[in-house]
Amino acid sequence: MASTIRVRATSSGETTEVQVLIQHPMDSGFVKDAKGEIIPPHFIQELTFEHDGKNVFVADWGAAVSKDPYVKFSFKGGKKGDDLKISWVDNKGATDTTTAKIQ
Amino acid sequence: MTTPHDGFPATRRLILQGALTVALVGLGNVPFGLAPAFTAANDKYPEDAFKAKSEADAIKSLYGKTAEASDKVKLDAPEIAENGAVVPISVSTTLTEVTSISFLVSENPNALAASYKIPAGTMPSVANRLKMAKTSNVIAIVEAGGKLYSATKEVKVTVGGCGG
Numbered sequence: 001m002a003s004t005i006r007v008r009a010t011s012s013g014e015t016t017e018v019q020v021l022i023q024h025p026m027d028s029g030f031v032k033d034a035k036g037e038i039i040p041p042h043f044i045q046e047l048t049f050e051h052d053g054k055n056v057f058v059a060d061w062g063a064a065v066s067k068d069p070y071v072k073f074s075f076k077g078g079k080k081g082d083d084l085k086i087s088w089v090d091n092k093g094a095t096d097t098t099t100a101k102i103q
Numbered sequence: 104m105t106t107p108h109d110g111f112p113a114t115r116r117l118i119l120q121g122a123l124t125v126a127l128v129g130l131g132n133v134p135f136g137l138a139p140a141f142t143a144a145n146d147k148y149p150e151d152a153f154k155a156k157s158e159a160d161a162i163k164s165l166y167g168k169t170a171e172a173s174d175k176v177k178l179d180a181p182e183i184a185e186n187g188a189v190v191p192i193s194v195s196t197t198l199t200e201v202t203s204i205s206f207l208v209s210e211n212p213n214a215l216a217a218s219y220k221i222p223a224g225t226m227p228s229v230a231n232r233l234k235m236a237k238t239s240n241v242i243a244i245v246e247a248g249g250k251l252y253s254a255t256k257e258v259k260v261t262v263g264g265c266g267g
Binding site: 030045059064070 | 216
């Protein structure tokens with residue numbers, strides 16, 4: 001299966017800007033479906049970015065993060081060609097991981 | 104890989120989850136109960152903070168202290184959001200020694216939306232997209248040098264993102 005994580009990491013020399021888009025329903029548990037039944041909560045809880053063996057950014061998310069979540073941040077360091085490892089885990093225990101090259 | 108259809112383990116997990124929920128609700132009702140575990144500093148998911156209803160309770164559960172408003176926290180959010188399901192909100196700050204940035208939406212069923220850990224070397228600037236149930240204050244919290252700073256902005260929502 002194709003990865004749920006799409007990432008663009010661009011180094012400007014001094015800093016690396018990271019944008020990530022993840023395919024995930026992010027169901028809040030407050031929305032009802034067409035039959036009037038509550039759609040149970042299903043959302044990413046933790047999203048981790050690792051560069052050079054250490055975490056550069058960790059997101060803790062609740063159900064209020066939009067469907068197919070997007071996040072952008074920057075960190076110092078990171079060269080073109082470096083690996084950036086991204087992984088998430090949701091409230092049902094599902095996970096996905098990808099490794100992107102910094103451009 | 105276990106599936107929800109394999110009988111006993113699934114049932115057991117459900118019971119465990121139920122017990123956990125009851126325990127959490129119970130804790131919430133005790134005004135001077137056990138001090139909440141301050142999870143912002145370590146790697147554990149701050150479950151209690153995300154379950155808190157009000158922004159004050161969420162901030163207290165997450166950080167164990169209160170925030171003061173600061174013009175050094177720049178909260179960027181639209182005046183009017185046509186679609187509450189996708190509201191682009193970003194925060195940046197000129198404060199130094201930033202360790203964490205959190206986003207809260209006052210009128211959502213659970214106020215805390217997202218909390219980001221900012222290790223040394225990472226810029227204190229985050230952009231993301233949040234759901235808003237209705238018109239509400241959006242609050243950004245920046246933890247810098249062990250203190251909390253906040254910025255607040257009202258976002259008018261014409262179509263809610265949490266309704267059914």
